[in-house]
Amino acid sequence: MSKTNSEISVYIHWPYCIKKCPYCDFNSHVSSLPIDNSAWKDAYKNEIDMEFDILGKRTIKSIFFGGGTPSLMPPNLVEAILKQLENKWSFSNNIEITVEANPSSVEIKNFINLEKAGINRISLGLQSLNNNSLEFLGRTHSAEDGFKALEIAKQNFKKVSFDLIYGLPDQNEKIWEHELKEAINISGEHMSAYQLTIEKGTPFYASYRDNKFDLPSENTLLNLYNITDELLSSAKFKKYEVSNYALKKSVCIHNLSIWQGLEYCGIGPGSHGRVLINNKWYATHKFSSPKLWLKKSLEKKITLYKNTKISEIERAQEILLTGLRLNKGINTRILFKKLNINNKDQIIDIKALQRLEKLNLIETNNSLIKVTKKGFPILNHITSKLIR
Numbered sequence: 001m002s003k004t005n006s007e008i009s010v011y012i013h014w015p016y017c018i019k020k021c022p023y024c025d026f027n028s029h030v031s032s033l034p035i036d037n038s039a040w041k042d043a044y045k046n047e048i049d050m051e052f053d054i055l056g057k058r059t060i061k062s063i064f065f066g067g068g069t070p071s072l073m074p075p076n077l078v079e080a081i082l083k084q085l086e087n088k089w090s091f092s093n094n095i096e097i098t099v100e101a102n103p104s105s106v107e108i109k110n111f112i113n114l115e116k117a118g119i120n121r122i123s124l125g126l127q128s129l130n131n132n133s134l135e136f137l138g139r140t141h142s143a144e145d146g147f148k149a150l151e152i153a154k155q156n157f158k159k160v161s162f163d164l165i166y167g168l169p170d171q172n173e174k175i176w177e178h179e180l181k182e183a184i185n186i187s188g189e190h191m192s193a194y195q196l197t198i199e200k201g202t203p204f205y206a207s208y209r210d211n212k213f214d215l216p217s218e219n220t221l222l223n224l225y226n227i228t229d230e231l232l233s234s235a236k237f238k239k240y241e242v243s244n245y246a247l248k249k250s251v252c253i254h255n256l257s258i259w260q261g262l263e264y265c266g267i268g269p270g271s272h273g274r275v276l277i278n279n280k281w282y283a284t285h286k287f288s289s290p291k292l293w294l295k296k297s298l299e300k301k302i303t304l305y306k307n308t309k310i311s312e313i314e315r316a317q318e319i320l321l322t323g324l325r326l327n328k329g330i331n332t333r334i335l336f337k338k339l340n341i342n343n344k345d346q347i348i349d350i351k352a353l354q355r356l357e358k359l360n361l362i363e364t365n366n367s368l369i370k371v372t373k374k375g376f377p378i379l380n381h382i383t384s385k386l387i388r
Helices: 037-055 073-086 111-117 133-134 141-157 173-186 201-208 217-232 253-259 290-300 312-322 332-338 350-356 376-386
Strands: 007-014 060-068 090-101 122-129 159-166 191-194 238-241 242-244 264-269 273-278 280-286 304-310 363-365 368-371
Touching: 007 253, 007 273, 037 264, 037 273, 037 290, 060 073, 060 173, 060 253, 073 111, 090 201, 090 253, 090 376, 111 141, 122 141, 141 159, 159 173, 173 191, 191 217, 201 312, 217 238, 217 376, 238 253, 253 312, 264 280, 280 312, 304 312, 312 332, 312 376, 350 376, 368 376
Parallel strands: 007 060, 007 264, 060 090, 090 122, 122 159, 159 191
Antiparallel strands: 191 242, 238 242, 264 273, 273 280, 280 304, 363 368
């Protein structure tokens, strides 16, 4: 067992939704049977106990309830999970505790009690402020529902964020600019703007393959990305990650910690983690099936589907991949020193680095590597060439 009392982030996965969105490839499910919340409470507590036995003392800097739709969880279940985490580990003084939520009337009623349970940050899945776009995305709420949910969220939580998706069929620069300006007018202190991606295994993948809808051209998508950057920047939102913008001191501590390569523990079905045990990195993955995970945890059996020791080189590649998503880039000297890597050629293709720099897609300053404004729209291409 690791004896360090280092900081860690904790991700809690709630796998259930009222409806599965056609673009979603997350581990989310619609249950045809009533959910036994008492059993789930015991299962979460059991898994927290098991993680504590493995990891030892830690100070939790952030907790993130994701899903699925975790705002559908009974507040007393959320409270029980938080109490068990605090009983086993200690909370940092400025701990950030986030819950993802949709703007449905059922969830809005939960907001005040979720805040009382200990949630201090909410991330609303608005996705769009346009009813036609919401219908295309398979969302169950209207634009008006979104406005109402945001207003109530601001009344109940210290920090409020929301997500938008752009790059939808028939969406042009004028339409997106109007919607984004509207979003800025109602925003809190944090906003995420994601380009629609078509993931394998989703209904959207089959529909797109069968030519049931078209996406905007690459040139239009680039324009939409640049409009997002320009409008949010002019509204004092600082871009700190490829798709995330925040006012001063309002970044998502949890996500930023993961992108920076810090430790995080996954609790719940399908959750992932990257943890240090006896100074060795492990990649963890819990059983994805809610039914199987629940059964194993209630029986106090191992819920790990995978628990794999990963090499320092593999971990460096992972951190470089996420670190390059950040606007400030990543200091490779510090990264490689932490992981005892002496030869950076094992991780970085130096010739590719030089080519990308000449093309003004990345810039370097001593050991700092960062993607440029020109490079961010093709980030995946850059990382595929740069990281061995």
